[in-house]
Amino acid sequence: MRLWRRQAPEWRPVLCLDFDGVLHSHDVYGKTLADIPGPPVTGAMDFVVGAQDKFTVAIYSYRSRRWSARRAMQRWMRLHLTRHFAGDESAADAVLRQIQWPWLKPAASVTLDDRALTFRGTWPAIADLVAFRPWNR
Numbered sequence: 001m002r003l004w005r006r007q008a009p010e011w012r013p014v015l016c017l018d019f020d021g022v023l024h025s026h027d028v029y030g031k032t033l034a035d036i037p038g039p040p041v042t043g044a045m046d047f048v049v050g051a052q053d054k055f056t057v058a059i060y061s062y063r064s065r066r067w068s069a070r071r072a073m074q075r076w077m078r079l080h081l082t083r084h085f086a087g088d089e090s091a092a093d094a095v096l097r098q099i100q101w102p103w104l105k106p107a108a109s110v111t112l113d114d115r116a117l118t119f120r121g122t123w124p125a126i127a128d129l130v131a132f133r134p135w136n137r
């Protein structure tokens with residue numbers, strides 16, 4: 001007789017989070033895809049923790065295509081989640097375990113990106129796209 005049953009994770013819609021300029025405060029590319037020089041955007045760790053109540057958080061970036069860069073983003077998230085939880089690594093790991101790290105753009109319910117516009121059926125003027133600047137520029 002089986003005394004335990006593996007709990008299937010509760011299904012939640014996917015929230016796709018960009019990395020640079022959303023979680024990572026620098027929108028400056030390092031020397032390699034695995035080079036992550038900056039601190040988090042203020043409130044980023046709080047946001048990720050809160051979002052997990054309603055969403056499966058998937059972190060997807062131009063970095064994601066490289067295994068070494070995904071590992072670097074994971075290490076960076078672990079460091080800053082651990083700081084967020086005042087040194088509690090197990091709390092950080094509990095959050096980290098629920099984050100998905102796709103290497104292809106995931107099918108997401110909603111995406112948060114600093115270099116995107118919401119398409120609402122009306123084409124933007126090319127000049128507006130040319131003039132586009134992310135929030136931190």
Ligand SMILES: [Mg+2]
Nearest residue numbers: 018020021114
């Ligand atoms: Mg970005």
